[in-house]
Amino acid sequence: MTLAATVLAAEENNPLLPHTYELVVGGLAFLLVFLVVGKILTPRIQKTLAERTEAIEGGIQKAENAQAEAQAVLQQYRDQLNEARQEAARLREEAREQGAQIKAELREEAQAEARRIVEAAHAQIEADKAQALAQLRSEIGRLSTDLAGRIVGESLEDEARQRRVVDRFLEELEGSGTAVR
Amino acid sequence: MTTLTLLAADGEFQAPGPEIFNFPPLYSGAPVWLTKPVLLAVIGALIICVLAWTAFAKPKLVPRGIQNIGEYGYTFVRDQCARPFLGKDAERWMPLLLSLFLLILLWNFFGVIPVLQLPVNSHIAYPIIFAVTIYVIKVYLGIKHQGGIGYFKNMMFPPGLPKGVYVLMAPLELISNLVLAPFTHAVRLFANMFAGHLILAFFASVGFHFLFEQLTPLGAPLGVVGFLMTTLMTGFEIFIQFLQAFLFTMLAAMYIGGSLHADH
Numbered sequence: 001m002t003l004a005a006t007v008l009a010a011e012e013n014n015p016l017l018p019h020t021y022e023l024v025v026g027g028l029a030f031l032l033v034f035l036v037v038g039k040i041l042t043p044r045i046q047k048t049l050a051e052r053t054e055a056i057e058g059g060i061q062k063a064e065n066a067q068a069e070a071q072a073v074l075q076q077y078r079d080q081l082n083e084a085r086q087e088a089a090r091l092r093e094e095a096r097e098q099g100a101q102i103k104a105e106l107r108e109e110a111q112a113e114a115r116r117i118v119e120a121a122h123a124q125i126e127a128d129k130a131q132a133l134a135q136l137r138s139e140i141g142r143l144s145t146d147l148a149g150r151i152v153g154e155s156l157e158d159e160a161r162q163r164r165v166v167d168r169f170l171e172e173l174e175g176s177g178t179a180v181r
Numbered sequence: 182m183t184t185l186t187l188l189a190a191d192g193e194f195q196a197p198g199p200e201i202f203n204f205p206p207l208y209s210g211a212p213v214w215l216t217k218p219v220l221l222a223v224i225g226a227l228i229i230c231v232l233a234w235t236a237f238a239k240p241k242l243v244p245r246g247i248q249n250i251g252e253y254g255y256t257f258v259r260d261q262c263a264r265p266f267l268g269k270d271a272e273r274w275m276p277l278l279l280s281l282f283l284l285i286l287l288w289n290f291f292g293v294i295p296v297l298q299l300p301v302n303s304h305i306a307y308p309i310i311f312a313v314t315i316y317v318i319k320v321y322l323g324i325k326h327q328g329g330i331g332y333f334k335n336m337m338f339p340p341g342l343p344k345g346v347y348v349l350m351a352p353l354e355l356i357s358n359l360v361l362a363p364f365t366h367a368v369r370l371f372a373n374m375f376a377g378h379l380i381l382a383f384f385a386s387v388g389f390h391f392l393f394e395q396l397t398p399l400g401a402p403l404g405v406v407g408f409l410m411t412t413l414m415t416g417f418e419i420f421i422q423f424l425q426a427f428l429f430t431m432l433a434a435m436y437i438g439g440s441l442h443a444d445h
Contacts, residue, residue, distance in 0.1 A: 013202075015305060017305070018305050018309050021219065022218065022219060022222075022307065025223065025306075026222060030226070030280070030281075030310055030311065032226050033229050033283070034280040036229075037237075037280045038277055041236075041237035042255075042275055042276040042280075044238070044240050046275065048241070049256075051242060055242060
């Protein structure tokens with residue numbers, strides 16, 4: 001084919017009409033790309049993208065789980081802390097109650113003891129008084145008889161008589177005492 | 182190219198026409214099919230395979246280097262094309278959609294890559310291959326999932342319209358779905374690449390002609406404009422090339438999704 005003929009032939013080409021050989025080449029080229037890119041490679045990248053999505057979602061899931069676990073532990077700790085606080089408050093309350101009770105008991109005991117001491121003192125005093133009175137009575141008797149004997153010059157040696165005289169004297173004294181009072 | 186050079190030799194500026202899309206065999210004695218666009222198509226397919234292989238052959242859970250770029254492409258197609266129209270079926274159709282998007286995108290980019298400078302999809306055979314593939318899948322899935330009669334019934338008689346409208350609606354929908362859709366699907370991609378390449382060639386040849394072939398005081402500013410416009414339009418073309426690859430893939434997902442579920 002000469003150059004001129006080629007040029008002429010080319011000029012007759014209508015751009016809207018395809019060359020048969022170009023249809024064949026285009027078809028084969030597209031088929032090749034479809035087989036390599038579409039059939040072999042696209043599934044690979046799809047698989048990788050899916051795995052990546054899964055990995056990211058898995059990571060997020062893991063993080064969420066960890067957070068939930070941390071929340072649970074925190075809650076647990078808070079509960080325990082609350083419990084401990086309440087326990088402490090309860091113990092404190094109990095101790096206070098016990099303290100008050102002990103104090104009350106002690107006071108009770110002290111008062112009882114005090115009462116007992118006072119009563120013992122009273123009794124002692126009564127006894128001492130009685131004893132003193134008794135002593136006084138015999139002393140007074142003796143002194144009086146001594147005094148009377150000296151006055152009358154007569155010794156009332158006779159015991160029985162002496163006591164009788166003294167008793168009579170004392171009764172008179174008491175009787176006059178009550179009458180005076 | 183040959184024609185342009187021949188005519189330009191006269192000294193008159195000759196705007197490049199559709200003949201710039203005609204390529205003779207690569208070397209004299211080569212088979213008639215071994216032309217530049219064929220070679221680019223094969224190289225493009227191989228590059229996509231190699232790039233995708235380095236990105237996805239052994240994908241890591243924590244992506245590095247080219248895998249990042251590959252994943253960016255993958256998630257772009259998945260989130261922008263597949264999921265809006267296919268929903269939970271998106272993953273299943275990603276092999277087709279990703280292959281489609283990557284190959285179309287690189288073939289389009291060849292239009293602005295120095296030396297190569299030809300968008301493969303400016304030859305209508307390639308868009309036709311893509312569109313026909315999608316068309317076959319669309320009709321097959323439609324009949325499979327909606328039944329032979331159901332598919333056409335859903336297509337031609339979408340519920341909820343007054344009865345009289347169907348007289349007009351039914352044939353229009355039939356033609357629109359079975360004839361116009363695949364046609365525009367292919368032609369939209371082809372025409373964008375074709376026109377884009379033509380525009381780039383035009384401004385480039387303006388710059389080349391008035392600055393190098395025939396430098397005159399009057400012509401030089403025009404040449405500068407041509408040069409600037411070439412630069413500007415190259416940037417614009419990159420955008421169009423990406424947009425058309427995206428649009429083609431999105432429509433493919435839409436057609437497949439429409440066949441899987443009668444969503445009227």
